[in-house]
Amino acid sequence: MPTTVQQEDTKPLLDRTLKALEKGSQFEIRNLIHSLYPAETALILESLTAEQRARVWAVIPPNVMGEILVRVHTEVAEGLLKITDRNDLIKAAENLESDDMVDLLQVLPEPLLSQVLESMGVHQRNRLESALAYDDHTAGGLMTLDVLTIRADVTLDVVLRYLRQRGNMPPSTDSLIVVDRNDHFQGILSLETLLTHDGATKVAAVMDTNATSIPYQTPAHDVAILFEQRDILSAPVVTDNGRLMGRITIDDVVDIIREEADHSIMSMAGLDEEQDMFAPVMTSAKRRAVWLGVNLFTAFLASWVIGLFEATLAEIVALAVLMPIVASMGGIAGSQTLTLVVRGLALRQVSGANAGRLLLKELSVGGVNGVLWAVVVALIGGVWFQSASLGLLLGAAMVINLVCAALAGASIPVVLDKVGIDPALAGGVLLTTVTDVIGFMAFLGLATIFLL
Amino acid sequence: MPTTVQQEDTKPLLDRTLKALEKGSQFEIRNLIHSLYPAETALILESLTAEQRARVWAVIPPNVMGEILVRVHTEVAEGLLKITDRNDLIKAAENLESDDMVDLLQVLPEPLLSQVLESMGVHQRNRLESALAYDDHTAGGLMTLDVLTIRADVTLDVVLRYLRQRGNMPPSTDSLIVVDRNDHFQGILSLETLLTHDGATKVAAVMDTNATSIPYQTPAHDVAILFEQRDILSAPVVTDNGRLMGRITIDDVVDIIREEADHSIMSMAGLDEEQDMFAPVMTSAKRRAVWLGVNLFTAFLASWVIGLFEATLAEIVALAVLMPIVASMGGIAGSQTLTLVVRGLALRQVSGANAGRLLLKELSVGGVNGVLWAVVVALIGGVWFQSASLGLLLGAAMVINLVCAALAGASIPVVLDKVGIDPALAGGVLLTTVTDVIGFMAFLGLATIFLL
Numbered sequence: 001m002p003t004t005v006q007q008e009d010t011k012p013l014l015d016r017t018l019k020a021l022e023k024g025s026q027f028e029i030r031n032l033i034h035s036l037y038p039a040e041t042a043l044i045l046e047s048l049t050a051e052q053r054a055r056v057w058a059v060i061p062p063n064v065m066g067e068i069l070v071r072v073h074t075e076v077a078e079g080l081l082k083i084t085d086r087n088d089l090i091k092a093a094e095n096l097e098s099d100d101m102v103d104l105l106q107v108l109p110e111p112l113l114s115q116v117l118e119s120m121g122v123h124q125r126n127r128l129e130s131a132l133a134y135d136d137h138t139a140g141g142l143m144t145l146d147v148l149t150i151r152a153d154v155t156l157d158v159v160l161r162y163l164r165q166r167g168n169m170p171p172s173t174d175s176l177i178v179v180d181r182n183d184h185f186q187g188i189l190s191l192e193t194l195l196t197h198d199g200a201t202k203v204a205a206v207m208d209t210n211a212t213s214i215p216y217q218t219p220a221h222d223v224a225i226l227f228e229q230r231d232i233l234s235a236p237v238v239t240d241n242g243r244l245m246g247r248i249t250i251d252d253v254v255d256i257i258r259e260e261a262d263h264s265i266m267s268m269a270g271l272d273e274e275q276d277m278f279a280p281v282m283t284s285a286k287r288r289a290v291w292l293g294v295n296l297f298t299a300f301l302a303s304w305v306i307g308l309f310e311a312t313l314a315e316i317v318a319l320a321v322l323m324p325i326v327a328s329m330g331g332i333a334g335s336q337t338l339t340l341v342v343r344g345l346a347l348r349q350v351s352g353a354n355a356g357r358l359l360l361k362e363l364s365v366g367g368v369n370g371v372l373w374a375v376v377v378a379l380i381g382g383v384w385f386q387s388a389s390l391g392l393l394l395g396a397a398m399v400i401n402l403v404c405a406a407l408a409g410a411s412i413p414v415v416l417d418k419v420g421i422d423p424a425l426a427g428g429v430l431l432t433t434v435t436d437v438i439g440f441m442a443f444l445g446l447a448t449i450f451l452l
Numbered sequence: 453m454p455t456t457v458q459q460e461d462t463k464p465l466l467d468r469t470l471k472a473l474e475k476g477s478q479f480e481i482r483n484l485i486h487s488l489y490p491a492e493t494a495l496i497l498e499s500l501t502a503e504q505r506a507r508v509w510a511v512i513p514p515n516v517m518g519e520i521l522v523r524v525h526t527e528v529a530e531g532l533l534k535i536t537d538r539n540d541l542i543k544a545a546e547n548l549e550s551d552d553m554v555d556l557l558q559v560l561p562e563p564l565l566s567q568v569l570e571s572m573g574v575h576q577r578n579r580l581e582s583a584l585a586y587d588d589h590t591a592g593g594l595m596t597l598d599v600l601t602i603r604a605d606v607t608l609d610v611v612l613r614y615l616r617q618r619g620n621m622p623p624s625t626d627s628l629i630v631v632d633r634n635d636h637f638q639g640i641l642s643l644e645t646l647l648t649h650d651g652a653t654k655v656a657a658v659m660d661t662n663a664t665s666i667p668y669q670t671p672a673h674d675v676a677i678l679f680e681q682r683d684i685l686s687a688p689v690v691t692d693n694g695r696l697m698g699r700i701t702i703d704d705v706v707d708i709i710r711e712e713a714d715h716s717i718m719s720m721a722g723l724d725e726e727q728d729m730f731a732p733v734m735t736s737a738k739r740r741a742v743w744l745g746v747n748l749f750t751a752f753l754a755s756w757v758i759g760l761f762e763a764t765l766a767e768i769v770a771l772a773v774l775m776p777i778v779a780s781m782g783g784i785a786g787s788q789t790l791t792l793v794v795r796g797l798a799l800r801q802v803s804g805a806n807a808g809r810l811l812l813k814e815l816s817v818g819g820v821n822g823v824l825w826a827v828v829v830a831l832i833g834g835v836w837f838q839s840a841s842l843g844l845l846l847g848a849a850m851v852i853n854l855v856c857a858a859l860a861g862a863s864i865p866v867v868l869d870k871v872g873i874d875p876a877l878a879g880g881v882l883l884t885t886v887t888d889v890i891g892f893m894a895f896l897g898l899a900t901i902f903l904l
Contacts, residue, residue, distance in 0.1 A: 014803050015804070015805050018803070018806060037682050039681035039682065039683075043799060043801055046801055047803075047806055160647065163648050164647070164650065166648060168648055169648065171683070174626055191626075191643045192625060195646070196615050196618060196621065198616065228710065229492050230489050231624070233685065233702065250685065254706060255680075258713075265717060266792075268791070269788045269790075271788055278809070278810070278813065281816040282820065285816075285821050288817060289821055292821055296828065298780075302780070303776060303777055306773045307836075310773065313769045313772050314766075318762075320758065320771075320772035320775075321765075322755055324758070324888070325751040325754075328751040328754070329747065329751060332721075332743065339721040339723060340718075340721075342717075343714065344729060348466065348495070349495055350499070351467050351470075351499075352467070353466070353467050354500070357730070361730065364733040364737075365736045368733060368737035372737075376748065377748070436776070
């Protein structure tokens, strides 16, 4: 009977693991874990405390350890490496595809790294050492070295015979790569073409010479966009002069997309996506403290602005009651614009040529909403404190802050992107600093001028 | 010569399009657009204003219109549909794979929908009408109906002959699906197995009977997790009793992952990911106003809390200057916990059984950082306003608010998830409400008790 996936598949797995851990039944844990895919085990390991993790890790066979290690967050992997036997680790590394092995080697501490490399054959070691040289976030760092290549001048029947003789193909092979005698990329022969054309046909006659090939320096982000837009399952990676180096497969691209999404969301809160959810309290506290410190600085900046108007506040306490409204609405409106522009930049939909138009649109939206909510807060504030002039000032400050929020939300990410800072990380803090400062300044400043 | 991808591929494309539009050269626009993949054209269309979009749309041949329409955001598609000739639209629909066609039919307004359906053959219409019945966010809604099936009792050579005779395969075919005479799913024959085994072998002997099959009601989110964890390229979709209904391919899963990531990030700012970046100002303003209104309500709630302490504020103005610091730090710390828990829930890494442990850890982290930053703000505040007691109160309020922030950040998403509300959408607003109210309440309340 084929296995049919049950709904809510992983959640019960985690619960079952936790239950087995509670009962202390290593037998049950072993049975459970052995029925899982490495990625499922990886997700479960990440959801456990360090102590529970060690107990699950103890039942995992060395030959799948490698696949699990490359799938957990770096910080979790580092913890697991510390409790893994050296010989098991060497075995784990040997069972990996070359791209996964490169990933694993990158987290290994130095003495272990040398040992693992030494345990390999010369040929494989040389290939891996050169693969280690590529930046992890480029096509070169993503590629696997396991590639099936053929020549253009043979017939499809020859290819079929060759494959039968070989008896297997590298994982996720959807096409064979055609190269010349100097390993220069010539084109792609998809398995579909191979299977649906007459055996006497020459490869040259049916190969796709327009297939996308990717220079090894291409950033991972751009590789992902290419795969998505062109619905590619795999693509050859080439040197500047077109020599074949390796192959990128869709499963690695899926990982990039997930990691990028993770990275955006986590970094907006100043978190590192490679962090361990169950890291020791002091480790977590220390890391988050940095972000809180940055924000404390901006909070004091806002306080300093308020402090400039102490005399005014002493006179009219209502201002202290109402001032957070202006700042808060500015922050919300600004973050809407910011989010839109950050996404546009990531998808390469915002460029110098249309940024002006987008800014104009956002300023208009800010203006319209500024006026709308100015009327609302003016009425509520005016009635609450029985003062039409206070209401009017509140409304005016709202319009000013919402327009400035649109300006900041649209321009901050573009500027950060230009100078090479991740807008998802720094954009929010900078924006709130602007909207807080301008919000308090506008409201309290107007009050000082008109109410005193 | 094979095409090698140039770096920064899409950005120059957008710029070139914008330049051609400025020059008003329809010839140049046509040349440019005809060299693009549909997904690239889709991204460019989204980056244009309505008027520019119409001019680009005019040069797009009807046979690729369909593929572009299913790739742009719903709101952009609706705009394009209005300026598309009916006959072109029928032609566009006919050129689509069945899953894309279902997507397109779902955005068509009623009279057009009937016309397109009528223009099809009876067989295809019946299949599509039943596919339209499935929820877009389930396996049934994702699947394509174009499936290559074979029987288990034939030899690989027979399969090879069949494929050569057929002359093509549905896009992204990495395996053939083995069914019995009642269309019940039996297993999968990967193209790799087909190509690397002896021709006299029976399908039954080499097919993978453990291959994952997906019930049609499985949520799209879970389908994506399965594909990711198991590195699947395609999987059959089945009824409750195992009858084959269709097939899901990795390219659609990639789209889900991207859409989900998009959705999380956009909804945190109260934005709809299907929105048009260049929607008319009034349309955008109206939509964003809703979110601003929700936030205005919570801002007034915070103001009301501050208002309770008017007498205290009138006495000690320094409180007004320092109070935003407590609220702001609570919001930041809480959103760190919130982000971590929301991600854990999405990846099914947080369940009832480990939520308690996670809460405990987050509370401890909140406590540690609370104490750390309490000392810092107490010192700064105390020195600034020359009052040790004011500094102490500020520090105490900080500890209270950071612990409450951890509590709120960890429990709000779990509760929202249980009652079926998207934590990414509502979590942030609820959290800030809590941290604002408690922050102001703690600081001003303590001051009222101890300083007056």
